[in-house]
Amino acid sequence: MAAATIKDVAREAKVSVASVSRALNDGRGVTAETSQRIRDAASRLRYVPHAAARTLITRRTNTIGALLPDLYGEFFSELIRGIDLAARARGLHLLVSSSHDDADAAAAALRAMQGRVDGLLLMSPHADAAFLQQNLPHDLPTVLMNTRLAGADYCALSVDNDGGARLMVEHLLALGHRRIVFIQGPSGNRDAAERELGYREALASHSPDSPAIVLHGDFSEESGYRAGQQVLALRPRPDAVFAANDMMAIGCMAALRDAGICVPEEIAISGFDDVPMARYVTPPLTTIQVHIAELGSQAMELLGEQIDNPDTVMAGTHRRVNAELVVRVSSGAPLV
Amino acid sequence: MAAATIKDVAREAKVSVASVSRALNDGRGVTAETSQRIRDAASRLRYVPHAAARTLITRRTNTIGALLPDLYGEFFSELIRGIDLAARARGLHLLVSSSHDDADAAAAALRAMQGRVDGLLLMSPHADAAFLQQNLPHDLPTVLMNTRLAGADYCALSVDNDGGARLMVEHLLALGHRRIVFIQGPSGNRDAAERELGYREALASHSPDSPAIVLHGDFSEESGYRAGQQVLALRPRPDAVFAANDMMAIGCMAALRDAGICVPEEIAISGFDDVPMARYVTPPLTTIQVHIAELGSQAMELLGEQIDNPDTVMAGTHRRVNAELVVRVSSGAPLV
DNA sequence: CTGAAAGCGCTTACAG
DNA sequence: CTGAAAGCGCTTACAG
Structure with missing residues (x-):
C-alpha cells in the first residue's frame, strides 16, 4: 500500500482536499465536527503530509x-x-x-x-x-x-577565546606564578590566535613585568611534548605553562614527567577546552571550559x-x- | 532576486523546460550543441534545481x-x-x-x-x-x-561484542591469568550482555577450571570504582579484571590505585571500547577497539x-x- | 531532437 | 463553512 495522500483523506472524510488541508493545519475555517471527522480519517489512514509537496508551495523546508x-x-x-x-x-x-x-x-x-x-x-x-x-x-x-x-x-x-585565556592568566598570576609560558596553536587558526592574544593582554595589563614567552605548537599532543622539552631548557625556568589547548597541555605534562619534574609542585600546567580526559590525566588538568x-x-x-x-x-x-x-x-x- | 527556476533557464537558452530538464539530467535526447547552450544559461543564472519539486515527481529525496x-x-x-x-x-x-x-x-x-x-x-x-x-x-x-x-x-x-570479549579473555588467559573478574554493564543493555556472554564462553572453552566471577556495574566510572573495591575484598584475589567498558576499567584502576595496588604488576586491567583517553590513563589501558x-x-x-x-x-x-x-x-x- | 501537456501532493486565494 | 481551481517547480511519456 502506498502512503495515503490528502486526496485519500478527503475521500474518506467526504470533504474536499481544501478542507482537509485547513483542518490539519491551522484548523480554522472548518467546523469542529468536520475537523474531527477529518482527523479521524487521517489517523485511520495514517496520513502524513508529503513534505516535498508542502515545501514546494509554502517555500519552507522546516x-x-x-x-x-x-x-x-x-x-x-x-x-x-x-x-x-x-x-x-x-x-x-x-x-x-x-x-x-x-x-x-x-x-x-x-x-x-x-x-x-x-x-x-x-x-x-x-x-x-x-x-x-x-x-x-x-x-x-x-x-x-x-x-x-x-x-x-x-x-x-x-x-x-580571548576572555577565556585572560581568565586563565589571571588565575595563574593569582597563584603567584610570574613566568608563564604560552604554547601556541596552529598558525592561521583563529581560536588559537585569540587565545594567544588574551594571554598577551592579560599579562601586559596585570603583570607588566612578566615577559610573554611563546612556544610553537599545533594543537597536537606531540607538539605539546616538544614544547615541554623546550620549557625544560628555559633559564630561568618558567613557573607555569598555559597551552592553547588541552591535548598540548597533556603532551607537555608527559614531557615534564619524563624529565622527573613534578606538576604542579615545580611547574603549573593548564590548558584550554576541557576535553573529557582533562579530569582523568594525572594530575587532573586545570583548563578553560567551553560550552560547545x-x-x-x-x-x-x-x-x-x-x-x-x-x-x-x-x-x-x-x-x-x-x-x-x-x-x-x-x-x-x-x-x- | 529570487532563485532561478527551470523556466528561467529555458527562456534564457530559448528552449522548452523539457529540454532543460533532459540536458541537465541524463543529457540524452538533446544535441550536444543545445545541451551546451542550456548548461551555459544554467550556470549564468546560477540555476540549482528545486529539490522539493524534483522529489515530488521522482519520489526520491536523495x-x-x-x-x-x-x-x-x-x-x-x-x-x-x-x-x-x-x-x-x-x-x-x-x-x-x-x-x-x-x-x-x-x-x-x-x-x-x-x-x-x-x-x-x-x-x-x-x-x-x-x-x-x-x-x-x-x-x-x-x-x-x-x-x-x-x-x-x-x-x-x-x-x-561477543567476539571482542572472547579476544580479551584469550589475551588474559595467554598471559597466565586464571582468576578473571568481569564487570557487567547495565542490565538490559544488549552490548553489555553480549560482552558478558563472550567472557563466559571464552572462559568455559579455554579454561574450564577458571570460575566466572561477575561484578555489577552500569558503564559509569563510579560503578567501576565500586567494583574495584569489591575486587580488593575477593579471596583469593583475582589476577585480572575485564570491564565491560573502558570507563569502568578506569574507575576500577582508580580504586586499586587508591588501595595501593599496582597495575598491572598485581592485577591486570582491561576494558572495552578504546575511548580516546584509554591511551592516556596511567597505565595505558588494554582494551577492545570497535571501529565505530x-x-x-x-x-x-x-x-x-x-x-x-x-x-x-x-x-x-x-x-x-x-x-x-x-x-x-x-x-x-x-x-x- | 524538441515541445506541449499532464501530473506529483500540497496550500491558498477566490467564490458561493 | 466549504469546494473548485490555480499553481509551486520539476520530470516524463507522448506527439511531431
Whole structure:
C-alpha cells in the first residue's frame, strides 16, 4: 500500500482536499465536527503530509543545514548535539554535511543544500569573504560559527577565546606564578590566535613585568611534548605553562614527567577546552571550559530569529559564548 | 532576486523546460550543441534545481535519515562521521534526529522523517518489535543498528561484542591469568550482555577450571570504582579484571590505585571500547577497539543496497563489525 | 531532437 | 463553512 495522500483523506472524510488541508493545519475555517471527522480519517489512514509537496508551495523546508569542517571528536559531537536540541525545540530538522576537503567540495555541499533548508549554520575553514560572496545564496539566512571571518555582512557566533585565556592568566598570576609560558596553536587558526592574544593582554595589563614567552605548537599532543622539552631548557625556568589547548597541555605534562619534574609542585600546567580526559590525566588538568553544546544551541537560536524575521536586518550581529575557568590540580591551586 | 527556476533557464537558452530538464539530467535526447547552450544559461543564472519539486515527481529525496538515541560523546560523533562519509560517497544527504526521551518522541521523529528520506538508519532503545511494527513505514528501507531487536524482518548491523570479549579473555588467559573478574554493564543493555556472554564462553572453552566471577556495574566510572573495591575484598584475589567498558576499567584502576595496588604488576586491567583517553590513563589501558565509524559506514552501505534494489528482499540480513584487541600496559603483557 | 501537456501532493486565494 | 481551481517547480511519456 502506498502512503495515503490528502486526496485519500478527503475521500474518506467526504470533504474536499481544501478542507482537509485547513483542518490539519491551522484548523480554522472548518467546523469542529468536520475537523474531527477529518482527523479521524487521517489517523485511520495514517496520513502524513508529503513534505516535498508542502515545501514546494509554502517555500519552507522546516529544515536547517549545518556545514561543518569535520565530525571528528568530542567537539563536533557536542556542537551537533546543541544544534539538534535547539532545532528540535523549534520543530526544525537538521541536515548535516561535513569533511569537505577543499573549497570546491564545500561549495558543492553548499549548493546541494540550496532549496533543502530554510537556513544555514556554517563552520568551514574555506569560508573566507570571497567564498561566501561567491557561494552563499543571498536570501538564505546564515550564521557563521568560528569562521575566520566575521564581517559586518553576516551573523556570527564564536567562543570567547580571548576572555577565556585572560581568565586563565589571571588565575595563574593569582597563584603567584610570574613566568608563564604560552604554547601556541596552529598558525592561521583563529581560536588559537585569540587565545594567544588574551594571554598577551592579560599579562601586559596585570603583570607588566612578566615577559610573554611563546612556544610553537599545533594543537597536537606531540607538539605539546616538544614544547615541554623546550620549557625544560628555559633559564630561568618558567613557573607555569598555559597551552592553547588541552591535548598540548597533556603532551607537555608527559614531557615534564619524563624529565622527573613534578606538576604542579615545580611547574603549573593548564590548558584550554576541557576535553573529557582533562579530569582523568594525572594530575587532573586545570583548563578553560567551553560550552560547545551551547555554542551550537545559540547559533541555532540566532538562525531561528533570522528565519522568523526575514525583514529584520541582522547582518553584523555577533555573539560570543562564555568560557569558564575549571580549576583542578595541575595549576597548583589550593583545592577547597 | 529570487532563485532561478527551470523556466528561467529555458527562456534564457530559448528552449522548452523539457529540454532543460533532459540536458541537465541524463543529457540524452538533446544535441550536444543545445545541451551546451542550456548548461551555459544554467550556470549564468546560477540555476540549482528545486529539490522539493524534483522529489515530488521522482519520489526520491536523495536523503537518508539517522535516528539516534543521543549525540553525547565520542561514540556518536564517530558513528555520524562514518554514516556521513558513506552517504556522501553515494551522493546522499544526511538528516539526523536524536535524543528522544520516550517512545512517543521517537515515533514522532520517525513520522516526521517520512517523505523526507529514502531510507532510515535506526538506533533507538525504544525500537522494540511492537514499536517498529507500529511506527516504521513498511515501504521505507531501514537498517537497524545495535537495537535490542534483530529479528528476521529487518536488516541489522551490530558490533561483534561477543567476539571482542572472547579476544580479551584469550589475551588474559595467554598471559597466565586464571582468576578473571568481569564487570557487567547495565542490565538490559544488549552490548553489555553480549560482552558478558563472550567472557563466559571464552572462559568455559579455554579454561574450564577458571570460575566466572561477575561484578555489577552500569558503564559509569563510579560503578567501576565500586567494583574495584569489591575486587580488593575477593579471596583469593583475582589476577585480572575485564570491564565491560573502558570507563569502568578506569574507575576500577582508580580504586586499586587508591588501595595501593599496582597495575598491572598485581592485577591486570582491561576494558572495552578504546575511548580516546584509554591511551592516556596511567597505565595505558588494554582494551577492545570497535571501529565505530565503520559501523556507521557499513550500515549506510547496507541501506544503500536496499535503496538501489527495492525488489531484492534483504530483510533478515545481519552483519557484524569486527572488534580488535589493543594491547597496552594495563594487562601486563610484555610490550615488544 | 524538441515541445506541449499532464501530473506529483500540497496550500491558498477566490467564490458561493 | 466549504469546494473548485490555480499553481509551486520539476520530470516524463507522448506527439511531431
